[in-house]
Amino acid sequence: xxxxxxxxxxxxxxxxxxxxxxxxxxxxxxxxxxxxxxxxxxxxxxxxxxxxxxxxxxxxxxxxxxxxxxxxxxxxxxxxxxxxxxxxxxxxxxxxxxxxxxxxxxxxxxxxxxxxxxxxxxxxxxxxxxxxxxxxxxxxxxxxxxxxxxxxxxxxxxxxxxxxxxxxxxxxxxxxxxxxxxxxxxxxxxxxxxxxxxxxxxxxxxxxxxxxxxxxxxxxxxxxxxxxxxxxx
Amino acid sequence: xxxxxxxxxxxxxxxxxxxxxxxxxxxxxxxxxxxxxxxxxxxxxxxxxxxxxxxxxxxxxxxxxxxxxxxxxxxxxxxxxxxxxxxxxxxxxxxxxxxxxxxxxxxxxxxxxxxxxxxxxxxxxxxxxxxxxxxxxxxxxxxxxxxxxxxxxxxxxxxxxxxxxxxxxxxxxxxxxxxxxxxxxxxxxxxxxxxxxxxxxxxxxxxxxxxxxxxxxxxxxxxxxxxxxxxxxxxxxxxxxxxxxxxxxxxxxxxxxxxxxxxxxxxxxxxxxxxxxxxxxxxxxxxxxxxxxxxxxxxxxxxxxxxxxxxxxxxxxxxxxxxxxxxxxxxxxxxxxxxxxxxxxxxxxxxxxxxxxxxxxxxxxxxxxxxxxxxxxxxxxxxxxxxxxxxxxxxxxxxxxxxxxxxxxx
Numbered sequence: 154x155x156x157x158x159x160x161x162x163x164x165x166x167x168x169x170x171x172x173x174x175x176x177x178x179x180x181x182x183x184x185x186x187x188x189x190x191x192x193x194x195x196x197x198x199x200x201x202x203x204x205x206x207x208x209x210x211x212x213x214x215x216x217x218x219x220x221x222x223x224x225x226x227x228x229x230x231x232x233x234x235x236x237x238x239x240x241x242x243x244x245x246x247x248x249x250x251x252x253x254x255x256x257x258x259x260x261x262x263x264x265x266x267x268x269x270x271x272x273x274x275x276x277x278x279x280x281x282x283x284x285x286x287x288x289x290x291x292x293x294x295x296x297x298x299x300x301x302x303x304x305x306x307x308x309x310x311x312x313x314x315x316x317x318x319x320x321x322x323x324x325x326x327x328x329x330x331x332x333x334x335x336x337x338x339x340x341x342x343x344x345x346x347x348x349x350x351x352x353x354x355x356x357x358x359x360x361x362x363x364x365x366x367x368x369x370x371x372x373x374x375x376x377x378x379x380x381x382x383x384x385x386x
Numbered sequence: 387x388x389x390x391x392x393x394x395x396x397x398x399x400x401x402x403x404x405x406x407x408x409x410x411x412x413x414x415x416x417x418x419x420x421x422x423x424x425x426x427x428x429x430x431x432x433x434x435x436x437x438x439x440x441x442x443x444x445x446x447x448x449x450x451x452x453x454x455x456x457x458x459x460x461x462x463x464x465x466x467x468x469x470x471x472x473x474x475x476x477x478x479x480x481x482x483x484x485x486x487x488x489x490x491x492x493x494x495x496x497x498x499x500x501x502x503x504x505x506x507x508x509x510x511x512x513x514x515x516x517x518x519x520x521x522x523x524x525x526x527x528x529x530x531x532x533x534x535x536x537x538x539x540x541x542x543x544x545x546x547x548x549x550x551x552x553x554x555x556x557x558x559x560x561x562x563x564x565x566x567x568x569x570x571x572x573x574x575x576x577x578x579x580x581x582x583x584x585x586x587x588x589x590x591x592x593x594x595x596x597x598x599x600x601x602x603x604x605x606x607x608x609x610x611x612x613x614x615x616x617x618x619x620x621x622x623x624x625x626x627x628x629x630x631x632x633x634x635x636x637x638x639x640x641x642x643x644x645x646x647x648x649x650x651x652x653x654x655x656x657x658x659x660x661x662x663x664x665x666x667x668x669x670x671x672x673x674x675x676x677x678x679x680x681x682x683x684x685x686x687x688x689x690x691x692x693x694x695x696x697x698x699x700x701x702x703x704x705x706x707x708x709x710x711x712x713x714x715x716x717x718x719x720x721x722x723x724x725x726x727x728x729x730x731x732x733x734x735x736x737x738x739x740x741x742x743x744x745x746x747x748x749x750x751x752x753x754x755x756x757x758x759x760x761x762x763x764x765x766x767x768x769x770x771x772x773x774x775x776x777x778x779x780x781x782x783x784x785x786x787x788x789x790x791x792x793x794x795x796x
Contacts, residue, residue: 207705207790227785228709235707246702250402262391263707311707 154315154346155181155204160213162199173199174210175369181315181348186341186379188357189350191366198319200366201350205238205317206230218314235263239308243320245300247292253303254279254288260311278306282336298329305336309345316340316347322356334359335382355380396720406695410688410721411728414773417681418729418765421674422736422757428670430747430755435663437753445486446519447626448650449473449609449633458640467637467646471597471604477611480632484625486614487515490606492596498589499565500552507548509566509589511596511606519610520579522590527560527575534574534592541595542566543575545586566591569599619653626651678768682725686776689721693780701789710785717784721777722770729769733762 162174173196181187191197202208203215206222215222217237225233239260247256258275266274279285282302292300301321308316318337322330334356341347341361349360357363358380365373400407451467474490492511497504510516517529525546534541542564544552549559559573571591579585597603611629613622630649631641639646693700700713708716740755747755757765 202790205705207788228711231704231707231709234705240705246698246705248699248702251398255398259703260706262395263703263709263712265391268391268394307706 154183154185154218155179155348156214156216158214160200160203160210160215162196162203162208162210173369174203177213177369177371179364179371179374181346183314183346184341184344185362186338186347186360187349188360188363189348189366190352190354190357190363192352194368195366196369197350197366201317201319201348204315204348205240206234231263235260235311237314239311239313239316241301241304241308241316241318241321243323245292245297245304245324247300247303247307249292252289252291253284253295256292256303257307257310259307264311275306275310278309279303281309282306296329297325298332301325301329301333302336305333305340309340314346316345318347318349320351321349322351322353330356331382338379338382392715392719395716396723399720400724406688406692407724410685410692411724411731413681413684413688414725414728414769415681415732415735417678417684418732418769419736419739420677421765422733423739424670424674424677425667425761426736426740426743426755426757427752428667428755429757430743430752431666432660432663433753433755435659444652444656445613445615445622446652447611447613447629448652449611449629450607450648450650451637452645452648454639454643454646456640456643458643459638461638465646467639469606469609471606473633473636474606474609476636477609477629477632481625481629484613484617484621486612487518488609488611489513489515489519490593491516491608491610492593492605493607494596496567498548498552500559500562503552505548505551507587507589509591509596511593512590513593515612516590516610518612520581520585522577522579525576525578526558527573529575529577530590530592535594538594538598539592540569540571541574541591542571543577543590544573545588546576546578547583547586548589549573549576551587567599619657622651622653626654678772682772682776685721685725685773686779689717689777689780690783693717693784696784697787700784700787701791704787705789713785713787714778714781717781718774718777721781722773725769725773725776726766729765729773733765 157177157179160174160177160179161172163170163172165171177200189197189200199208203210206225209224217233220233222233248259251259254272254275257278258271261271261274276285276288279288282305284299284302284306287295287299287303292303295303301324305321316337321337322333325333337347337349338359349356351357358377359382360377361379362374362376364371449469451469454461454463454465454467457463469490471490474488478485478488489512494509494511495506496509498507512530513535514529514531516522517524522529527543529543530541533539544559544564549557552564553559553562559576562573563570564573565571566589577586577590593606597605613625617625626649630647633639633647634641634643637647700708703713737757740757743752743755745753
């Protein structure tokens with residue numbers, strides 16, 4: 154699903170250049186649930202941004218589902234993002250003046266799906282995260298955990314190949330974190346490929362594989378025994 | 387760009403951000419309102435000027451004899467120049483090409499009596515052509531004619547108010563004899579004039595009669611000339627110059643003596659006044675456009691702020707697959723939409739205000755202030771254009787938002 158070979162990325166800071174990713178080799182197969190770990194400055198966010206086509210890279214190759222992702226113009230990147238990727242953010246990033254279902258339907262809007270079908274599909278995805286009764290509520294009327302579940306439903310809405318989650322539990326307490334991770338596990342069980350960036354060991358161990366990043370290189374990449382959570386949503 | 391979903395999206399945004407929409411729209415409404423009212427007032431001013439000058443013909447010269455201010459050809463200065471009948475004849479002969487009509491005029495005031503009523507009125511000894519010059523409208527009877535002139539007939543044409551003064555409200559003056567300075571004149575016509583009450587208190591009589599009564603001289607006070615409109619403004623100016631030279635030469639007045647013979651060119655005066663009105667309108671227009679631009683800058687500022695406020699939202703949209711153009715379109719279309727609606731409210735209120743003003747400011751030289759359809763269409767185009775302009779710069783900035791920057795947690 155994801156093929157990365159010898160990926161380099163550096164940021165120019167005035168006259169200095171900061172070498173952030175120093176040759177990453179990394180691949181993810183379909184249906185995997187991978188945790189990317191590392192302390193701040195390890196390059197994990199940069200890697201996620203490149204994976205998410207939110208940022209470019211200097212050298213190496215990145216294939217997503219067999220398509221080379223390199224030097225895309227903005228429009229093309231937007232289309233690929235829409236088609237291939239679903240994003241889950243630490244701070245949810247729901248649009249605050251849109252109701253839950255409208256937020257979920259947004260990726261479909263950019264796929265030019267008709268309004269009626271958008272709503273149907275959005276409600277369906279809300280149902281899978283257990284929030285159908287809250288479909289007409291604004292984000293401000295939802296709890297943190299509910300917001301993140303709406304965000305997950307939104308990431309799922311366009312039926313993407315890969316879900317990218319950036320510290321999905323970073324803003325949540327442990328109980329809610331476990332609920333969200335249980336949901337992620339369930340989605341993964343259905344065959345979806347998911348990458349989770351986190352710095353929390355216990356969250357990482359809820360995934361099937363952990364990749365450690367340090368100073369721009371992968372220091373370890375191991376399959377772990379998944380800590381299963383009881384789904385109660 | 388014009389699909390229903392986009393509009394839905396914009397309506398949603400507007401509906402859920404009412405204060406923001408109101409603020410950005412308000413400046414435009416105010417700008418357009420001020421623009422409309424000012425422009426309408428400018429038009430009203432112009433209308434007032436038109437009305438003021440249009441009751442008299444404007445293709446007119448008035449020739450006055452004055453007092454010389456410098457010696458010339460052996461004559462000393464301070465000599466009074468008197469116009470005579472032969473001046474009229476000479477002009478008629480030598481400037482036939484330019485002339486539409488010509489008439490002498492003698493101005494007097496005298497006591498006029500009819501039965502028990504009496505009053506002092508301005509009398510004008512004139513020729514038939516004088517009617518063209520004053521745009522006199524005959525209500526009853528006829529004006530002074532050539533046969534009156536030849537016979538030095540004791541006929542009089544009186545103003546509407548003279549008739550009312552002397553004959554009462556329902557009286558009929560036609561055929562009656564009125565006493566002017568002790569001599570009986572037959573009233574042959576009653577006239578009205580758009581120039582106001584004063585103009586309707588004149589009494590016209592043949593200038594030959596007036597000369598006969600005053601010891602049979604041939605002196606006249608002014609000569610009034612209507613020139614052929616076909617010669618145009620430039621032609622009129624040239625005619626004025628050569629006429630001035632001709633008369634000064636004839637009366638031995640120095641060519642550069644301005645007060646010996648004086649020609650008042652009504653066209654020139656009207657032209658100058660219209661120019662004045664146009665300049666005022668131009669100033670008004672500039673002020674209006676300034677206000678409009680201020681409004682547009684206002685909306686542009688607010689759109690910049692809006693884009694900043696929505697940075698995160700637009701970043702999310704981009705992460706979810708919004709293309710740069712769809713972001714530009716979203717911001718731009720919202721801006722144009724708000725500008726157009728807000729502008730139209732301003733335009734509408736402005737037109738209402740102008741309507742309600744109507745002619746109530748006539749005393750301040752503003753008559754029927756209004757804006758034409760052309761101006762309205764122009765304003766619409768300008769609105770949409772400026773709305774797009776106001777939105778474009780922020781929109782382009784919005785499109786350049788990098789999702790990672792937008793989504794970075796503070």
